[in-house]
Amino acid sequence: EAGVAQSPRYKIIEKRQSVAFWCNPISGHATLYWYQQILGQGPKLLIQFQNNGVVDDSQLPKDRFSAERLKGVDSTLKIQPAKLEDSAVYLCASSPFFGEGIYDTQYFGPGTRLTVL
Amino acid sequence: AQSVTQLDSHVSVSEGTPVLLRCNYSSSYSPSLFWYVQHPNKGLQLLLKYTSAATLVKGINGFEAEFKKSETSFHLTKPSAHMSDAAEYFCVVSRGAGNNRKLIWGLGTSLAVNP
Structure with a gap:
């Protein structure tokens, strides 16, 4: 079973620039998290x-961050404009929707x- | 409200000695509890989870954790540490129900394994 895919793995931008991250969850997983x-x-x-x-x-800091999940599969997270304090690792996760456990x-x-410079 | 406290921010052990990473939780009802591991520059990996079945939970790589309701604890143990166990470990409690269920993360414990 393929895992959760994310791209890019690394990104360096200047402050006030925009950036977007992409996530492809595990096939069939209904729930996606950033x-x-x-x-x-x-x-x-x-x-x-x-x-x-x-x-x-x-x-979610909605003044600068936005996210969408079209067709309930892939998702993108966008930051516009970026600040220095946005330097971090952005993780995507998915989970199935069967029983609670x-x-x-x-x-x-x-x-x-x-990395925001 | 649910919360989770990892009692040690950093633990250092020698290779071949036991590992104990401590976690206490607070929950208004029977929680789901997890341990995740994060190796340097890698994603988070589920080690094990407790979901109201057996109180002693066995996970991957020889780790196990015991759910003790009376002590509100879910400590992670391993009999013999390996160099590859050096990583960040997160204790996590689940709160809410249905679509509103979410994970509450501890601050993490950094495990160092010395040769």
């Missing part, structure tokens, strides 16, 4: 999709390391 992980910290949930609907985006398990991609 996390931000700042160096030395645990992951912070930015947004959670159930199919192509948003379940939780309470911690299985539903809980999230499978993570390798992440995209963003």
Whole structure:
């Protein structure tokens, strides 16, 4: 079974520029998550999709961050414009939607390391 | 409200000695609990999970964790550390129900394994 795919793996941009990240979840997984992980910290949930609907985006800085999941499969996360404090690893995860126990398990991609100069 | 506390930010052990990474949680109902591992420059990998079945949960790479409701703990152990176990470990509790179910992450414990 293929895992969660993310691209690019690394990105370096200047502040005020825009950047986009792409995620392809495990086939058949209904739920998709975007996390931000700042160096030395645990992951912070930015947004959670159930199919192509948003379940939780309470911690997404909506003035600069946006995300979409078209057709309930792939997803993109965009930052526009980027700030220095956005330097982090952006993780995508997916989970199936069967029973609660299985539903809980999230499978993570390798992440995209963003450096904002 | 659900929360999770990892009691040690950094643990150092010698190769071949036991590993103990401590985690306490608070939950208003029976939680789901997880341990994830993150090796340097790699994604997060599920080590094991507890979902109200057996209280002693066995995971990958020889790790196991015991759910102790009376102590609200879910400590991660391994009898004998290997150099490849050096990584960041996260204890995670699940809260909410249905579509609103989400994971609450601990701050992580960095495990160093010395030769």
